[in-house]
Amino acid sequence: MKLYKAAISGEWVIAREILEKYPEGVKASINKRGETALHIAIAANHTHFVEQLIHMNKECLDVKTYTEESGDEGNTAFCYAAISGNVKIAHIMLKKNRDLAMIPGRQNVLPIHIAALHGHGMMVRYLYEETKCILQSTENKGLIDLFVALIDSDMYVSDNQMHEQALELYRLIWEKISLFDDQELSPLMYGNSTGLMFIAAEQGNAQFLATLLSSYPSLAFEVNENGYTIFHIAILHRHMNVFKLIYEIASLKYFVNMKKDKEGNNMLHLAGKLAAPGRQNVVPGAALQLQRDLLLFEEVKEVVLPYQIEEKNERGQTPTDIFIEQHEILIQAGEEWMRNTTNSCMVVATLVATVVFAAAFTIPGGNGQDNGIPIFLNETWFKIFAISDALSLIFSISSILFFLSVIYSRYSIDDFRISLPSKMTLGLLLLFIALVTMMVAFVANFFIIFKHGLSQFAICIPIVAAYLIPVFILQHFRLIGEVIRSTYMPSMFYKRTKNTFF
Numbered sequence: 394m395k396l397y398k399a400a401i402s403g404e405w406v407i408a409r410e411i412l413e414k415y416p417e418g419v420k421a422s423i424n425k426r427g428e429t430a431l432h433i434a435i436a437a438n439h440t441h442f443v444e445q446l447i448h449m450n451k452e453c454l455d456v457k458t459y460t461e462e463s464g465d466e467g468n469t470a471f472c473y474a475a476i477s478g479n480v481k482i483a484h485i486m487l488k489k490n491r492d493l494a495m496i497p498g499r500q501n502v503l504p505i506h507i508a509a510l511h512g513h514g515m516m517v518r519y520l521y522e523e524t525k526c527i528l529q530s531t532e533n534k535g536l537i538d539l540f541v542a543l544i545d546s547d548m549y550v551s552d553n554q555m556h557e558q559a560l561e562l563y564r565l566i567w568e569k570i571s572l573f574d575d576q577e578l579s580p581l582m583y584g585n586s587t588g589l590m591f592i593a594a595e596q597g598n599a600q601f602l603a604t605l606l607s608s609y610p611s612l613a614f615e616v617n618e619n620g621y622t623i624f625h626i627a628i629l630h631r632h633m634n635v636f637k638l639i640y641e642i643a644s645l646k647y648f649v650n651m652k653k654d655k656e657g658n659n660m661l662h663l664a665g666k667l668a669a670p671g672r673q674n675v676v677p678g679a680a681l682q683l684q685r686d687l688l689l690f691e692e693v694k695e696v697v698l699p700y701q702i703e704e705k706n707e708r709g710q711t712p713t714d715i716f717i718e719q720h721e722i723l724i725q726a727g728e729e730w731m732r733n734t735t736n737s738c739m740v741v742a743t744l745v746a747t748v749v750f751a752a753a754f755t756i757p758g759g760n761g762q763d764n765g766i767p768i769f770l771n772e773t774w775f776k777i778f779a780i781s782d783a784l785s786l787i788f789s790i791s792s793i794l795f796f797l798s799v800i801y802s803r804y805s806i807d808d809f810r811i812s813l814p815s816k817m818t819l820g821l822l823l824l825f826i827a828l829v830t831m832m833v834a835f836v837a838n839f840f841i842i843f844k845h846g847l848s849q850f851a852i853c854i855p856i857v858a859a860y861l862i863p864v865f866i867l868q869h870f871r872l873i874g875e876v877i878r879s880t881y882m883p884s885m886f887y888k889r890t891k892n893t894f895f
Contacts, residue, residue: 397423400430403439405446412449419450427458431470435482444485451489455496468498468507475504475520478513487523494523540589564604590615594623597632606638613642613649620654628663628693631672631685639696650697657706658715664693665716667723676875678734679726680809684880686723687810690716717806728804731813738824739796745827746789749782752834778837781830789827795820814880821873832861 396418399408408430412418423430431453434442447454458467468476471493474483486493497503505524508516590612593601602623606613616622627635639646650660667673668686676682690712694702703711710718799816802808 394423396430397433400433400439400442401437403434403437403442405439405442408442409445409449412446416450419446419453420456422459427467429453429456429458429470431456432458432468432473435470435473435477435479438477438479438482440479440482440485443482447486447489454486454490454493457498469493469496471496472498472504472507475508475513475516476511478508478511478516480515480519483516483519491523494520588617590623591617591621591626594626594632594635595630597627597630597635599632599634599638602635603638603641606641610642613639613645614652616652620652622649622652624649625652625654625660625663628660628689629666629669631668631689633689633692636693646696647698650701653706656708659697659701659704659706659712661690661693661697661701661704661712662706662710662715664690665712665714665719667719679723679730680728680813681875683720683723683727683806683809684814686716686720687806691810720806724804724806724809727809731804731817732800735796735799735817735820738820739793739800742789742792742796742820742824742827745824745831746786746793749785749789749827749831749834752782752838753786772841774837774840778834778841781833781837785827785830785834788823788830792820792823792827795823811880814876818873818876818880821876 396408396411399405399411400423412430418430420429422428423433428436431443431446434446453470455469457469471483471486474486494504498507503524505517505520508520590602590605593605613624614622617626621629624636624639627633639649642649653659654663673682676685694712701712703713705711706715795816799813799820802813802816804813
């Protein structure tokens with residue numbers, strides 16, 4: 394019990410005293426699950442404890458858990474490292490024994506498989522380097538289970554180096570699995586909704602699907618029990634990187650979009666539905682979510698056959714009917730969000746216009762009593778003040794006009810695609826410019842008034858201004874960035890790739 398408590402709390406000093414007195418305790422089971430002190434310390438992520446324990450006696454490394462009830466051997470401590478995802482601990486252990494990565498655990502599962510099941514991408518990539526040679530030479534049918542675990546855990550990452558390693562791992566295992574006979578591959582690939590290709594489509598794993606379809610192009614026409622191909626699933630889950638693969642199969646795509654589900658819905662009907670729950674609210678604001686759905690609907694409309702645009706399902710609904718029905722709440726929420734956002738921005742724009750308008754007639758330094766000409770008329774800072782103040786007034790009033798056009802819009806469905814986002818984007822950009830120029834005018838005014846005797850104080854003002862303006866813009870950067878991408882660069886989402894398969 395003392396050793397167990399020391400291992401789980403990471404108190405190496407206490408554990409060392411116990412093990413020096415009882416050396417056999419290093420390999421002894423210390424609980425009912427048959428775990429050793431090393432198992433416990435790894436599970437608790439105590440790296441220092443593990444390092445010291447291995448240094449004392451490395452014979453504990455290959456000890457497996459054992460329970461008298463089942464009589465089966467279980468996992469090595471290294472399997473526990475794979476479960477925890479602690480790459481540092483795994484590295485320490487492998488330095489002592491390189492064979493640990495290939496010692497299977499319970500149910501004859503390798504550590505790399507265990508790491509994949511628990512979704513530890515870093516651990517999988519690390520262990521891949523240790524097991525690559527063995528995997529290349531093995532004919533083990535357990536590769537299928539490993540492959541399924543990798544797909545389920547979605548091991549792809551954005552970092553280029555790790556991404557290439559993940560691709561290499563997929564290709565290596567796929568080369569081995571593709572040699573199996575069709576009876577083994579069929580249920581694995583497309584037997585039902587748990588088939589790998591359908592799971593990959595649901596997760597947006599386009600590169601795996603491209604690799605798969607390059608070997609078996611006919612899989613593009615396979616459907617699950619709901620009648621969905623991978624492209625139908627991609628539409629429901631809003632994975633356009635998967636849907637774009639449909640352009641790779643050229644005219645064969647018409648055989649794909651002829652597929653219907655059990656309710657008679659074609660591909661465009663599915664595009665009219667709301668996104669799957671896990672894929673909703675991926676952009677800020679209901680209006681932008683509605684815009685994304687509109688863009689998707691228009692893109693799918695280009696793929697389907699002309700008659701399918703007005704084709705009715707078994708409930709007598711066209712794709713447009715489904716879109717309006719399922720997006721009714723989102724349309725209302727989008728209108729409310731758009732009004733609230735533009736109202737808030739218009740209040741700020743009005744305040745800016747009021748301030749800079751008043752500043753235009755409150756000349757810093759005053760006017761000459763004889764001729765009424767501003768005293769600092771010929772100074773550089775005064776010219777900067779005058780120009781920036783005038784620009785701020787012009788841009789703030791212009792932004793108000795754009796915001797007003799948004800507020801008094803008719804808010805039809807089609808307006809959410811381009812018209813309303815464009816007006817709001819221009820209004821926000823003009824407001825940002827108005828804020829920046831207003832701050833420039835304020836700083837220039839400060840330099841005019843305090844340049845004599847308080848110049849050091851005046852220098853602090855632009856420093857503060859240079860900090861506050863970017864902070865404000867960054868707070869709204871995602872919003873305006875999403876609007877610009879969706880409105881003016883929709884090809885980013887629907888860019889058609891070529892030669893991905895062949």
